[in-house]
Amino acid sequence: MRRFLLIAVPYTWLLALFLAPFVIVFKISLSDIALAIPPYTPTLDLGAGWEGIKTFFSGLDFENFVWLTQDDLYWKAYLSSLKIAVISTAFTLMIGYPIAYGLARSPEEWRPTLMMLIILPFWTSFLIRVYSWMGILSQEGFLNQFLLWTGLINEPLIILNTSIAVYIGIVYTYLPFMILPIYATLDRLDESLIEAAEDLGCSRLSAFWLITVPLSKNGIAAGSFLVFIPALGEFVIPSLLGGSRTLMIGKVLWEEFFSNRDWPVAGAVAIVLLLILVIPIVLFQRNQQKQAEAEQ
Amino acid sequence: MQSTIFAPWEDPEAKPLIRFQNVTKRFGTFTAIDDLSLDIYEKEFFALLGPSGCGKTTMMRMLGGFENPTEGRIELAGKDISGVPPNKRAVNMMFQSYALFPHLSVWDNIAFGLRRDGRPKDEVAARVAEMLKLTRLEKFGRRKPHQISGGQRQRVALARSLAKAPKLLLLDEPMGALDKKLRQDTQFELMDIQEKTGTTFVIVTHDQEEAMTVASRVAVMDEGKLIQVATPDRIYESPENVYVADFIGDVNIIEGRATLEGEETYRIDWAEGEAPLRATSSTRLDNGQSCFLAIRPEKVTISPERPEGAVNAVHGKVLDIAYLGNISTYHVELASGTVIKAQAANTRRISRRSFTWEDPVWLSWTVTGGVLLAG
Numbered sequence: 005m006r007r008f009l010l011i012a013v014p015y016t017w018l019l020a021l022f023l024a025p026f027v028i029v030f031k032i033s034l035s036d037i038a039l040a041i042p043p044y045t046p047t048l049d050l051g052a053g054w055e056g057i058k059t060f061f062s063g064l065d066f067e068n069f070v071w072l073t074q075d076d077l078y079w080k081a082y083l084s085s086l087k088i089a090v091i092s093t094a095f096t097l098m099i100g101y102p103i104a105y106g107l108a109r110s111p112e113e114w115r116p117t118l119m120m121l122i123i124l125p126f127w128t129s130f131l132i133r134v135y136s137w138m139g140i141l142s143q144e145g146f147l148n149q150f151l152l153w154t155g156l157i158n159e160p161l162i163i164l165n166t167s168i169a170v171y172i173g174i175v176y177t178y179l180p181f182m183i184l185p186i187y188a189t190l191d192r193l194d195e196s197l198i199e200a201a202e203d204l205g206c207s208r209l210s211a212f213w214l215i216t217v218p219l220s221k222n223g224i225a226a227g228s229f230l231v232f233i234p235a236l237g238e239f240v241i242p243s244l245l246g247g248s249r250t251l252m253i254g255k256v257l258w259e260e261f262f263s264n265r266d267w268p269v270a271g272a273v274a275i276v277l278l279l280i281l282v283i284p285i286v287l288f289q290r291n292q293q294k295q296a297e298a299e300q
Numbered sequence: 301m302q303s304t305i306f307a308p309w310e311d312p313e314a315k316p317l318i319r320f321q322n323v324t325k326r327f328g329t330f331t332a333i334d335d336l337s338l339d340i341y342e343k344e345f346f347a348l349l350g351p352s353g354c355g356k357t358t359m360m361r362m363l364g365g366f367e368n369p370t371e372g373r374i375e376l377a378g379k380d381i382s383g384v385p386p387n388k389r390a391v392n393m394m395f396q397s398y399a400l401f402p403h404l405s406v407w408d409n410i411a412f413g414l415r416r417d418g419r420p421k422d423e424v425a426a427r428v429a430e431m432l433k434l435t436r437l438e439k440f441g442r443r444k445p446h447q448i449s450g451g452q453r454q455r456v457a458l459a460r461s462l463a464k465a466p467k468l469l470l471l472d473e474p475m476g477a478l479d480k481k482l483r484q485d486t487q488f489e490l491m492d493i494q495e496k497t498g499t500t501f502v503i504v505t506h507d508q509e510e511a512m513t514v515a516s517r518v519a520v521m522d523e524g525k526l527i528q529v530a531t532p533d534r535i536y537e538s539p540e541n542v543y544v545a546d547f548i549g550d551v552n553i554i555e556g557r558a559t560l561e562g563e564e565t566y567r568i569d570w571a572e573g574e575a576p577l578r579a580t581s582s583t584r585l586d587n588g589q590s591c592f593l594a595i596r597p598e599k600v601t602i603s604p605e606r607p608e609g610a611v612n613a614v615h616g617k618v619l620d621i622a623y624l625g626n627i628s629t630y631h632v633e634l635a636s637g638t639v640i641k642a643q644a645a646n647t648r649r650i651s652r653r654s655f656t657w658e659d660p661v662w663l664s665w666t667v668t669g670g671v672l673l674a675g
Contacts, residue, residue, distance in 0.1 A: 194397065196397050196399040197399050197401060199386070199393075200399035201401075201412070202365075202385070202386040202387050203364060203365075203391075203461075204387075204392065204412050204413030204416060204460070204461075205413050205416035205417055205464070210416070214412075218403045219402070219403055221403075
């Protein structure tokens, strides 16, 4: 009985915060659009008794999910989101790995300061940081003014409202999530392993590829998932920096919900996004578990 | 005596494999190695022995290429190797932590260095098989380093560092992580392997017993300097100074003043009310010069009566007995308060032991039993 009570607490938590909202969204995705408050039908009328429950369930169908396959906007948005998430994860890794490596190799007394510099941006609002990128990237922005001043370009570059701006925004925002797990694995790496590799005939570079990279694999995987998962459903960055031409599923979801007021389709979009995300999340969890087992 | 004894250091014609020439190494203001010169010959099993921080590991890391000397030069087979990176030296190292690659199997760990040389696959496989056989690890090739025991890991590290058949193998505290019994077995195994492969071994250790067991020559180091370089028996029997005598094994050190009595025989006046001691020394000491007499406990005889004709005999009572099974060490306090240790084999059962606490006893040793060192 006591054991039951003990596990009941976290399960109640999960039920209230995850399962209940999910069931509600799932129900909305099976409903039909209606000019009402709330803007969908059917609604459950328990006052009508058994008959009411029967009409409620007969009103639910998978129409909206079928609709998602019929209009090519949706699958294009999913694919485009996947592409943007994959490419920006790759860029984040390319930039984050050297930073994590440098951090792990830096003198001990410098590390807290350097770590602070990486975490510091989190202390200001995410929204303000994205807005400030608009100020940097716009045609009259700091970047263009600087490049014009140096004479590298004659005409301002158009970066804002293109997918490049979205990549910059995502890489900038999620870089710490890549750096920290990689740093954690590199920090634990025994320096004598690199010396042993060099002793056995490796150059510095081949020792890096043959020893350092494989041994930081877990950090790379953890960091990549931590960037990829939120980047896939990202809404704020593409809508502020990407302009109207950048297609991402987060933006489509927002438009269905607020512009179209089509809650059932928006619900279906959200459910499919969740299913797409469950795959990398499960992979991520398995990676974490494997890592924990390897350490025992 | 045949001249087949392995002693290239006594042959003035022999060319050393390794030559340290006035090597100094500084880390900032700290001098780790201080103007040190040393020759090590091919096929030697050379031990660098000393307390931690004496510079022995720095010596080894300079041979491995991980550090460069601040001054002086290091030659390997006649060539100056300062500045040559570790991957370009015919030298391999066995690390104290073993530094086995945790993501590779035992087999791949051993093959690692061979593959870097770009050798053909079948040659690599043959060499790895040979190494696994040499270190009796045939059954463990597929395991990962965390799936084998500490002793096996140590052998994998040895096999890996020997796989490329280096001219010189460096061993950094190779048995530091093993328990005593396993360490003793491994020491003999190591000597076997050294003999079989004919590789020159340089071992770093702080364990004097280990150095004495495995090495053909031992270098005792302290504060970046060589104190004495000699064969284990010479280090033990004729230490050149008090530091070496004290560092190696158990020893009684008696401080006194020397007076020449006969040819190479000195009288040592050492304590008020005690008879003077006599010892021989080939190095000359001035009359009245302060000196140390170092006597190993096993060279001191313990008896109930004063032995007939004993040159050196002192009287005291048993203060303490350390029973070590095969031998016992008796701590005997003299009238002057000095404590002298004497060792005797336990030829009788313990219940029939001749001496016990508080017994009055005589300690004696011969004129050559002790080593006379200048103070």
